[in-house]
Amino acid sequence: MTDDPADGLTDAPRRRGRRAGGEDTKAALVEAARAVFAEQGYQGATVRAIAARAGVDAAMVNHWFGGKQGLFAAITHLPFDPVELIETIVHGDRETLAERIIRNFVPIWDSAEGGFAAVMLSVASQETAAAIMGQFFTKAVFGRITEVIGVDRSEWRAVLCGTQILGLGVVRYVLKLEPLASADVDTIVGLVAPNLQRYLTGDIDTIQ
Amino acid sequence: MTDDPADGLTDAPRRRGRRAGGEDTKAALVEAARAVFAEQGYQGATVRAIAARAGVDAAMVNHWFGGKQGLFAAITHLPFDPVELIETIVHGDRETLAERIIRNFVPIWDSAEGGFAAVMLSVASQETAAAIMGQFFTKAVFGRITEVIGVDRSEWRAVLCGTQILGLGVVRYVLKLEPLASADVDTIVGLVAPNLQRYLTGDIDTIQ
Numbered sequence: 433m434t435d436d437p438a439d440g441l442t443d444a445p446r447r448r449g450r451r452a453g454g455e456d457t458k459a460a461l462v463e464a465a466r467a468v469f470a471e472q473g474y475q476g477a478t479v480r481a482i483a484a485r486a487g488v489d490a491a492m493v494n495h496w497f498g499g500k501q502g503l504f505a506a507i508t509h510l511p512f513d514p515v516e517l518i519e520t521i522v523h524g525d526r527e528t529l530a531e532r533i534i535r536n537f538v539p540i541w542d543s544a545e546g547g548f549a550a551v552m553l554s555v556a557s558q559e560t561a562a563a564i565m566g567q568f569f570t571k572a573v574f575g576r577i578t579e580v581i582g583v584d585r586s587e588w589r590a591v592l593c594g595t596q597i598l599g600l601g602v603v604r605y606v607l608k609l610e611p612l613a614s615a616d617v618d619t620i621v622g623l624v625a626p627n628l629q630r631y632l633t634g635d636i637d638t639i640q
Numbered sequence: 641m642t643d644d645p646a647d648g649l650t651d652a653p654r655r656r657g658r659r660a661g662g663e664d665t666k667a668a669l670v671e672a673a674r675a676v677f678a679e680q681g682y683q684g685a686t687v688r689a690i691a692a693r694a695g696v697d698a699a700m701v702n703h704w705f706g707g708k709q710g711l712f713a714a715i716t717h718l719p720f721d722p723v724e725l726i727e728t729i730v731h732g733d734r735e736t737l738a739e740r741i742i743r744n745f746v747p748i749w750d751s752a753e754g755g756f757a758a759v760m761l762s763v764a765s766q767e768t769a770a771a772i773m774g775q776f777f778t779k780a781v782f783g784r785i786t787e788v789i790g791v792d793r794s795e796w797r798a799v800l801c802g803t804q805i806l807g808l809g810v811v812r813y814v815l816k817l818e819p820l821a822s823a824d825v826d827t828i829v830g831l832v833a834p835n836l837q838r839y840l841t842g843d844i845d846t847i848q
Binding site for chain 2: 566570591592594599602603604607609610611612624627630631636
């Protein structure tokens with residue numbers, strides 16, 4: 433989806449001797465992204481608008497963050513690159529894809545720094561943040577996963593996965609309803625993965 | 641869960657010739673409930689606290705609204721009595737319980753007056769409202785349903801159903817993500833009911 437971001441993040445800056453200036457550009461982009469995501473939502477925020485707000489060329493977003501997802505990860509302090517994590521998750525046994533998704537995301541949300549509620553609140557007000565997170569998971573995470581595994585009705589599957597994951601996140605981390613709030617990841621996998629798996633690869637031919 | 645609310649709502653007020661005073665009491669309770677739900681959430685708000693805020697006896701809540709659920713329905717303009725609707729839904733084929741839940745709730749949320757987003761916003765800020773709705777569905781709706789059908793691990797089932805229904809409501813009505821936002825109820829039943837049904841009556845013995 434983007435031009436080799438890893439290359440841009442490692443060799444290129446050094447080669448061009450732009451590290452100091454680059455850090456300024458990155459900081460300006462992070463600040464601009466926070467404002468544009470809050471105003472426009474994840475879907476509405478364009479790389480062009482964020483770059484314009486930061487007063488830098490739009491190519492700098494791909495150069496420093498590998499695209500919109502990477503920038504979102506940066507401003508929400510996600511301790512992972514969502515693009516890389518998704519590439520890791522999707523390769524493997526298709527029938528345990530939902531389990532791998534839950535096993536990868538729940539510990540990240542559980543961690544203090546990258547916690548789901550903290551992530552939501554770090555973007556904007558909780559109201560806007562819920563919308564941004566919902567769009568991010570439906571479009572960037574599950575939209576990408578269903579695209580890579582090449583499954584039918586991918587748009588439907590992505591939005592259905594979004595309902596389950598957003599609901600899980602809100603009930604566990606924001607509402608903190610028991611027994612879900614204190615459950616360990618194995619328990620959550622056993623309970624939720626079969627439902628998420630149906631949305632990912634199961635029979636959803638009942639669409640009218 | 642409450643003392644015969646139907647009786648209290650019909651004969652008693654007329655018998656005692658208190659209709660005018662009763663309307664005042666009802667209005668005071670609705671106003672107090674709105675404030676207490678917003679401050680305490682659905683779970684935290686007690687009938688006693690709402691009645692105290694309204695300056696009336698706690699028995700008036702059961703008398704006029706059949707309990708906390710009825711009062712919640714009144715302030716959120718739900719065009720149904722949740723207690724009665726749940727009693728109707730739970731009686732019937734257990735294997736189509738999830739379908740009946742979706743077929744009953746989605747049209748209510750779709751309607752302009754009782755819309756899910758409108759209901760959420762009518763209570764308080766969207767942030768607080770999401771928490772209140774989440775608690776209401778997990779505790780009052782699914783907590784009651786799993787209790788009536790007498791299923792094992794009912795507390796777990798209620799909270800899992802809560803994740804799916806809250807996620808469905810937020811993605812369809814608040815985020816308005818397609819293709820879910822425009823889908824008809826038959827399509828939603830085909831897609832979501834099997835997942836909700838597993839949470840209600842399916843095998844969730846994988847709990848650690």
